[in-house]
Amino acid sequence: MFRLDELVERLGGELVGDATVTVSRVDTLERAGADAISFLANPRYAGQLASTRAAAVIVGARARDATTLTRIVADDPYVYFARVSQLLNPAPRPPAGVAPSADLASVVPETSSVAAGVSIGGGVVLGENVVIGPGCHIDDRVRLGDDTVLHANVTIYADCELGERCIVHSGAVIGADGFGFARERDGSWVKIPQVGRVIVGNDVEIGANTTIDRGTLADTVIGDDVKLDNQIQIAHNVTIGAHTAIAGCVGIAGSTTIGRRCMIGGQAGIIGHLEIVDDVVVSAGTLVTKSIREAGVYTASLPLQSHGDWVRNFAHLRHLDSLADRIRRLEQLLTERPDA
Missing domain, CATH: 1.20.5 (Single alpha-helices involved in coiled-coils or other helix-helix interfaces)
Incomplete structure (x- = not known):
């Protein structure tokens, strides 16, 4: 629970109205009650300002005088809402300690939390305040940075590294073999050992059941602040630049490089050995078959029709x-x- 003047002191913005108003949750304009703060980020919903029951609202400069409600005027109302929501909904953290059923072959810092059924291999290095959820498997020589959280049943293969403040959701697999085979003349396959690693930067979030394959010789690299949705496949030797966001069910084939600050829509497919430069937006359902060398929005899907x-x-x-x-x-x- 926060007073509005406390929010502004922490997050900035201009407070217009009663500074003593207290809020305990965030909600939409339509659903908000007297204990909630809401926000107007899309002008389409401006008409709901007149009927909302929210205690206060977050608006942009253009909507500063569009309501008589107590309000916080912010440069980007949606980002401000996200930061308020973080304050009002802090992520729960289990207490530090190791569950009796955990199987440990490495030292765990006293500040970290290891849940039931976890197995941790030899030579693993955990940072401070790491949380490892039930049923996770951490293979040999893995490194996890400070404040990183693994939810239940995450698997991290040997030698992979995750930075600080990462969040990995249930069922994710990091470091499985890449799909590498050489073909004999008779049609049979010869497996190519995948001896690279997966290197994940700081502040990365990896969605449920997402898979990131280790490199064949060099590493698969995920840059700082990358956000990966659920059920994404990232193949061997892929590099993804910092601050890129990728929506669910995207498939990225091997040795593709994606730049910084890109956004990839759901169910897009990217074939291997391509280069996508910084600041590219790929629309949902698009199949990318050649490199993209200029920033912009790219679409290769058909509109809905009867x-x-x-x-x-x-x-x-x-x-x-x-x-x-x-x-x-x-x-x-x-x-x-x-x-x-």
């Missing part, structure tokens, strides 16, 4: 080659007979 329209449109697509041939013949005819 099934009947889809059938008709794709019937035309089947005949594009013959249509192109006809156009070339007409162009040639016009060139040969300009007066025709």
Whole structure:
């Protein structure tokens, strides 16, 4: 629970109205009650300011005078809301200590928490205040930075490293073998040992059931402040630059480099050995088949349409080659007979 003047003292912004108003939670304009602070980040919802029951609201400069409610005026209301929500909803942390059923082959700092059923291999280095949830397996020579949290049933293979303040959600697997095979002439496969590592920077969040494969020879590298959603596949030797965010069900093939501050939409696919520069946005469902060398927004998916329209449109697509041939013949005819 915070008074508004306490929030402004911590987070900045301009307070307009009663500084003594106290809030204990955040909520939408539509659902907020007298104990909540809400926010207006999208002008589409400006009409709800008149009817909201929130104790206070967070608004941008343009909406400063759009309501008589007590309000905090911020440069970016959505970011401000996120920081207020962090203050009002601190992540729970279990007490320090090691559960009796944990199997440890390395020293655990007194400040860290190791839950039931955890196994930790030899040569593992844990930072201070690390939390390892139930059923996690930490293989040999793994390093985890200070304040990193592993939720239940995370697996980290040998020699991988995670930085400070990382969050890894349940079922994630970090450091499994990359998909590397050489093919014999008879069609059989020869496995290529995957001897690289996965190196994860600071402040990275990895979603549930996301997999990050170790490198073949060099390392797979995830930069600082990268945010990975659930069920993402990152193949061997991929490099992802700092502050990039990737939505659920994206697949990234091996040896691709993604720049800083990129945003990849859900179910996008990126084939291997490509380079994507900084500040690129890839729309959901897009298949990236060539390198992207200029910042911008890229889309290669079809808009939603009725099934009947889809059938008709794709019937035309089947005949594009013959249509192109006809156009070339007409162009040639016009060139040969300009007066025709």
